Amino acid sequence: MSLWTFVHVADIQVGSPRSFRFAPAWNENWRTARRQIIAINPDLLLVGGDLTRDGSIHDFELEAVKADLDELPFPYHVIPGNMDTGNKHAPDQGPFPERDDLTLNVTSEQLQRFASCFGPLQWSFVHKEVRFSGFYAALAGSGLPEERQMWKWLEGLKDLPRARRHVMIMHYALFADRLDEPNFDITGPEQYADWYFVIDHPHRDRMMDAFKAAGCDTVISGHIHCRKTDAVDGICFYKAPATCMSQWADRWDDGDASLGFTRFDVCGDEIESTFIPLERISQAGGYGPGGHPRPEARDYSIAWEK
Numbered sequence: 001m002s003l004w005t006f007v008h009v010a011d012i013q014v015g016s017p018r019s020f021r022f023a024p025a026w027n028e029n030w031r032t033a034r035r036q037i038i039a040i041n042p043d044l045l046l047v048g049g050d051l052t053r054d055g056s057i058h059d060f061e062l063e064a065v066k067a068d069l070d071e072l073p074f075p076y077h078v079i080p081g082n083m084d085t086g087n088k089h090a091p092d093q094g095p096f097p098e099r100d101d102l103t104l105n106v107t108s109e110q111l112q113r114f115a116s117c118f119g120p121l122q123w124s125f126v127h128k129e130v131r132f133s134g135f136y137a138a139l140a141g142s143g144l145p146e147e148r149q150m151w152k153w154l155e156g157l158k159d160l161p162r163a164r165r166h167v168m169i170m171h172y173a174l175f176a177d178r179l180d181e182p183n184f185d186i187t188g189p190e191q192y193a194d195w196y197f198v199i200d201h202p203h204r205d206r207m208m209d210a211f212k213a214a215g216c217d218t219v220i221s222g223h224i225h226c227r228k229t230d231a232v233d234g235i236c237f238y239k240a241p242a243t244c245m246s247q248w249a250d251r252w253d254d255g256d257a258s259l260g261f262t263r264f265d266v267c268g269d270e271i272e273s274t275f276i277p278l279e280r281i282s283q284a285g286g287y288g289p290g291g292h293p294r295p296e297a298r299d300y301s302i303a304w305e306k
Contacts, residue, residue, distance in 0.1 A: 002267070004128055005042040008169065009033060009261035010222025011242035013083060014065050015053030017304035021288020023053065026244035028282035033243045033261055034068075036279060040263060042074060044127060046134070048222040048240055049081025049171030056086050056110050062117045077125075078118050079134040081171040081222065085110040087292070088138040088172060088196070095189045099292040106138055111146050121146065122153045124160060130266060131163040133214070137170040140203035154207065157214035164269050166216045173198050173221040173239055174207060176251075179232050193248070197224050211235060218271060224248055226257040227275060238262065243278060 012030040015022050037045060047069070052061040062084065069076050082088065086106030094101045115121055122135035135154060139147040175181055176198050184195035199207065211219060218236050225242035226249060239255075246257035260277040287304070289297055 004266050005040060006044050006046060006127075006132075006264050006266070007037050007040060007042045007261060008046045008048055008220050008238075008240055008264065009037065009243060010048035010171070010220075010240045011050040011081070011225055011244055012047070012065075013050050013053045013242075013244040014061065014068070015286075016058065016061050016064065018060060018306075019054055019058060019288070019303060020298035020300045021053070021286070021290075021293075022304060023244070023286040024284040025282035025286065026053065028284055029243045029259060029278055032278050032280050032282070034072075036276060037261065038073065040276075042263070044074060044132075045069075045072065045076040046132065046167075046169050046220070047076060047078040048134075048169045048220060049079050049136070050083045050222060050242075050244075051078060051081065052084050055084040055114070056082075059113060059117070062114060066117050077123065077132065077134060079169055079171060080111070080114045080118075080121065080136045082106070082138060085114050085136065086138075088199075089140075089142040090186060091141075092186055094186045094192050094195075096192070098294065098297070100294050101186065103295075104292050106136075106142055106144070108144050108146060111136075111139075111144070122150060124157060126161070126163050128266070129164040130271075131160070131166040131215075132169070133157060133166065133216070134169040137172050137174070137199050137203075137207060140199060140207070151206075154210045155213070157210065160214070162215055165218065165266070165271060166214060167218040167220065167264075167271075168211060168214075168216045169220045171221060171223050173224055174204055174219065174237065175199070179204070179208060197248075208233075220262070226251060226255045227262075228252055228255045229273075238273065241275065 090101035124133040184191040225247035228239040249257035
């Protein structure tokens with residue numbers, strides 16, 4: 001039985017010197033990862049969200065990343081991340097005054113701009129007897145029209161023809177430590193990061209039910225920027241590494257915040273994963289604030305390109 005390969009990369013966060021902030025190191029890290037992925041020559045590339053630093057604000061960042069991906073010598077499939085379309089729905093303001101959580105919520109306008117550039121927000125296809133599906137789970141709880149469309153699509157996957165394996169990609173992790181962990185408190189400083197990175201109940205249970213009904217056996221998420229693997233109810237959950245920068249390095253004893261991407265080799269019913277570290281990590285300096293700054297903190301006068 002012949003072996004073939006697909007690659008998953010997430011959180012590349014390619015930015016622009018036209019912006020109020022720019023991290024050239026992140027762009028250089030993506031160029032390194034891109035060269036390494038081309039050398040692997042996979043059948044296809046899955047990009048698990050956060051393609052841009054600020055695509056939720058700047059169409060030109062979305063357009064630049066798409067042009068770059070279009071030049072790859074193999075097919076690619078993308079889902080949005082919060083930096084591309086807005087954050088998971090915040091019911092309350094968090095504890096940090098430098099970020100306005102309520103105005104950071106994902107919006108229909110941002111989603112439509114992403115879709116106009118990259119195509120449908122959710123998709124499913126079969127390649128060599130493996131089904132691949134992708135969606136933006138952070139829509140859960142938003143109340144947007146796109147949320148209703150997401151649930152209809154997700155819960156309709158069970159009616160599609162079955163393949164040998166079913167790989168699902170999402171940006172937010174379904175859970176941090178365990179599937180039945182309680183919801184985290186956005187207003188508590190010690191729980192804010194946990195709240196920010198995962199899907200809440202009851203949406204988490206509803207998604208898990210849909211995964212099982214559709215025969216998903218592999219779920220790959222990004223967003224956290226720290227690599228970790230868990231197995232729950234016969235499904236392998238991969239928390240993927242980032243290429244831009246590390247986070248949560250000390251969150252788990254078995255976590256790894258090294259920068260890189262994941263290679264998956266498929267042979268029959270077996271899928272084997274291999275972490276591929278970046279061959280070079282850029283130290284280039286940039287400018288501007290990190291995180292999710294309020295609009296008044298976005299100073300375009302310091303942009304390197306006007």
